[in-house]
Amino acid sequence: MSVFKRSSRDAMAGGPAVVLDANEPEIKVEHVSVRFDGKKGAAPVVALQDVSLDIRQGEFISLVGPSGCGKTTLLRTIADLQQPSSGRITVRGQTPREIRLQKKYGIVFQNPVLYDWRTVRRNVCMPMELKGVPKKTRTATVTEMLELVGLYHFGKKYPHELSGGMQQRVGIARALAIKPEILLMDEPFSALDEFTKEKLNEDLLKIWNKTNKTILFVTHNISEAVFLSDRVVVLSPHPGRVSAIVDITLPRPRGLAIKNTPEFGALVAKVRNSFEGV
Amino acid sequence: MEPNRKQDSNRLATFVWVLALILIWELGATLVAQTKRTPENVLPHLYQIVESVFSTKLVNGSQTAFQIVLANAGITLARAGIGFMLGAAIGFLLALLMNLMKTVEKIAFPYLMIIQMIPILGMAPIVLAVTKDIDKSRVIIAAILTFYPVATNTLAGFKAVPGEKLELMHVIAASKFEIYRKLLIPSCIPYFFTGLKVSAPMAITASILVDTLQGGGGLGTMLSQSLKHAMTIYVFWQIVFLSAIVGILSYHLMSVIEKLAAPHRWARKVKLDEPAQLDEPA
Structure with missing residues (x-):
């Protein structure tokens, strides 16, 4: 329930909109370390050690690495779900907390985290209710979002009636509904079968194309990261650190066929070879 | 299917x-x-009991056995119902308070368990002595028996909400009030109803038991009078069956209300297929 602690002050936040310099990175991660205290007497666990990273606006960036490399911790730190032990994160010139309170984040977890008592439409609608969006706009936006993720005809269904892939699409539609500046995705497709995952990968690129969001995508699947991203950040464990950043130079728009090209294979190999100490 | x-x-x-x-x-x-x-x-044979229900023989000069049972059932069940609703409301509010404030949970929970451990037959005379009124006692005892299962189940419901759902609310900057209204309270509804289903028959049993303490009417009073042969024994058998039926019905009534409150539980369980491709927006 630690989530609640700071909520009472939420209403007071807000702050002016910041106009970004085109050259200024949207998200700046500077020398961030995260340590978790070990159980009684045990050494603290270093989840992230001195991580620095700049993310440009509109960029699709993936964090890849094996379990324990701190990729999820890094995403959670940017999302203000976790505080850095040292170092600083700046998002559009503000703290992650300020950005969160302005409702500029959209988040998708590994589980769809849908509300089973709400229909698909009302699930997508939920964040807009919190934001105080007028009802007419809400209805229009829900329709727009469901069309975007290809679930327009399933709006009246309940989550448990949908397949895993469809539930995850609802989660994406919900995250996009409040028009966030930054979409945070924490292993969103890792629980899905390979075919569904590839299909959703392709669809995610189409959605990204249409919406132009900055997407921070956490995955342990190298091929998925290479297929989706502009840049792949390779993290290595014990302690979690950035061991390489690989530019994905593949042309866009990308279709699944690109996976058969030698360039794709070379980039996958390059990412794989960047891991240290695994 | x-x-x-x-x-x-x-x-x-x-x-x-x-x-x-x-x-x-x-x-x-x-x-x-x-x-x-x-x-x-x-x-007795079951047909004898059924026969006694339809018998037109006046038992106490003015009423048949079944009329006596029905008249007294009204008193007892109405009190049980009031006590049940009161207990359910208190139980829900208590769970809410315990979830909102850890100190309330720490202070209240042990006492709740102790209250629950005292047998009704031990508690009822005390309540009667304090209130000096059999009607109030019925309501209070039914409420006491109801609120504990409701409070504990509802609290369990609050605590069963997965962390990811809370984190989602956190990331989209929901206020505490919104988190309760949109997430925690809807999530705990099935747990709340589990509590209601457990306590509804208990509230009825308690109310009948409290009746037996005083001769002021009610199913319990008639039950003991019938057992003491102050009137036909079939009053006793009819009460046994009536209270069993009402107890079962009270449970099912809760299920029906739950389904009305949570229509998603009625939706079909069949998974739909992945759509073949994205609908292109018009």
Whole structure:
């Protein structure tokens, strides 16, 4: 329930909109370390050690690495779900907390985290209710979002009636509904079968194309990261650190066929070879 | 259709159980009829009980046995109902308070358990002595029995909300009030109803028991009078069956209300297929 602690002050936040310099990175991660205290007497666990990273606006960036490399911790730190032990994160010139309170984040977890008592439409609608969006706009936006993720005809269904892939699409539609500046995705497709995952990968690129969001995508699947991203950040464990950043130079728009090209294979190999100490 | 088949087999199981119970009862009654002098005091045949329900014979000069039972059932069940609703409301509010404030949980929870451990028969005379009113006592005892299962189940419901759902609310900057309204309270509804289903029959039982303390009318009073042969024994048997039926119905009534409150539980369980491709927006 630690989530609640700071909520009472939420209403007071807000702050002016910041106009970004085109050259200024949207998200700046500077020398961030995260340590978790070990159980009684045990050494603290270093989840992230001195991580620095700049993310440009509109960029699709993936964090890849094996379990324990701190990729999820890094995403959670940017999302203000976790505080850095040292170092600083700046998002559009503000703290992650300020950005969160302005409702500029959209988040998708590994589980769809849908509300089973709400229909698909009302699930997508939920964040807009919190934001105080007028009802007419809400209805229009829900329709727009469901069309975007290809679930327009399933709006009246309940989550448990949908397949895993469809539930995850609802989660994406919900995250996009409040028009966030930054979409945070924490292993969103890792629980899905390979075919569904590839299909959703392709669809995610189409959605990204249409919406132009900055997407921070956490995955342990190298091929998925290479297929989706502009840049792949390779993290290595014990302690979690950035061991390489690989530019994905593949042309866009990308279709699944690109996976058969030698360039794709070379980039996958390059990412794989960047891991240290695994 | 998988869900239908399951429902059918459930119905069949219930039917077999009821049939077996009737069979055992009748076997017992036949045995008792051959060995006892007044078999209806021990175990009458089921048809004798049914017959007594429709009998037009006046038992106390003005009412038939069934009329007596119905008149007294009204008093008892109304009090049980009021106590039940009161207990449910208090239980829910208490769970909410305990979830909001850890200190309330720490202070209140041990006492709740102690109250729950005192047998009703021990507690009822105290309540009666304090209130000096059998009607208030019925309501209070029914409320005491109701609020504990409701409070504990609802609290468990609050605590069962997965962390990811709370984190989602956190990331989209929901206020505490919004988190309760949009997430925690809807999530705990099935748990709340589990509490109601447990306590509804208990509230009825408690109310009948409290009746027996004083001769002020009610099912319990008639029950003990009938057992003491102050009136026909069939009043006793009718009350036994009536309270059993009302107890079961009270449970099912809660299920029905729950389904009305949570329509998603009625939606079909069949998974739909992944759509072949993205709909292109018009």
